[in-house]
Amino acid sequence: MADLAAMLPTGASATRIDLVLVAGMVEPGSRVLDVGCGDGALLRLLREGRNVDARGIEISQSGVNECVARGLSVIQGDADTDLADYPDDAFDYVILSQTLQATRRPRVVLEHMLRIGRHAIVSFPNFGHWKVRARLAFGGRMPVTENLPVSWYETPNIHFCTISDFIDLVNAIGARIERVVALDAGGKQMRFAMPWWVWNLFGEQAVFVLTRKP
DSSP states (O other): OHHHHHTSOTTOOGGGHHHHHHHHHSOTTOEEEEETOTTSHHHHHHHHHHOOEEEEEESOHHHHHHHHHTTOEEEEOOHHHHGGGSOTTOEEEEEEESOGGGOSOHHHHHHHHHHHEEEEEEEEEOTTSHHHHHHHHHHOSOOOOSSSOSOTTTOOOOOOOOHHHHHHHHHHTTEEEEEEEEEOTTSOBOOTTSOHHHHHHHOSEEEEEEEEOO
């Protein structure tokens, strides 16, 4: 994991430590699809640190261009519509990193991820964190935080959710939680023995590994 962390850009903030965590969850040599891969930071970690067959799909042309310039295998596409074109079990892992809240149909996207991959890895900012609650309750305005840094009228996020909300979605689609990690404000992993409500209150972001139930 230390080698993966060293591959992050100099000065990378704790908000992207989830990339190192996600990359470390992927078995070396796997077939991986990174949905909403952005500038390809995670794809690079996977390719160079885990020796995987890493491919990406990204909605923005600028992101695709940046990935291709780095020698990454990325196509332009929309998670909400284009995942339906992939065949069943095409990948070992399908990853959605900090993108779930920006999709129009989160449930459909997650169902397709579990259809085309043996594992689905999803990371997202936790809107149930106590700072978010406090700023909304006492400030009366939509919060702006390190993990939610853009004002409400400029943010690409359209479906904010909490850790508890996501667990409800997982149960609704009949998936199985294989592993879950919550990160605090410093990017450190919270203790696994803590109950869900503690993670929901103090976890700034979460990473879930899901599989289909037998």
